Amino acid sequence: NEYKSYLSNMVAPLVKPRIVKKRTKQFTRHQSDRYCKIDGSSWRKPKGIDSRVRRRFKGQFLMPSIGYGSNKNTRHLMPDGFLKFVVHNVSELELLLMQNKRYAAEIAHNVSAKNRKSIVERAQQLNIKVTNYQ
Secondary structure, three states, X not given: OHHHHHHHOOOOOOOOOOOOOOOOOOOOOXXXXXXXXXXXXXXXXXXXXXXXXXXXXXXXXXXXXXXXXXXXXXXXXXXXXXXXXXXOOHHHHHHHOOOOOOEEEEEOOOOOHHXXXXXXXXXXXXXXXXXXXX
16 A cells, blocks of 8 residues: 555656667577587687687677677666665665655665565655566
8 A cells, every 4th residue: 555655656767768778689609509418698708729610700600799888878777767775774765865766765675564664755755667566
């Protein structure tokens, strides 16, 4: 019941730029298609002297490089336009008082249910968005 009232007066971000990713697919590890013991999602840079992937031959797996990096304005930005700030107690929540349209609070995983409730209540008073309030 109190969560529904919290959702109704949710704060909106100051600016919400369009997030453009240069690549959304994960980079696959060399020879992960050949051996099932090699996990495709765990990237390792090929180091072999004759490696076709390391030498960037056409048709081989792509390697991660700095050119795939995100735009500095939208880096670490959540889809709702906020940046994440991990909060452990109510006093850490007070830091977001002036930045409530830029940062959203995320309650740390090891916070008890009692403290979680007090953090959510204080965030509602300060008009700070909490990403994981339930």
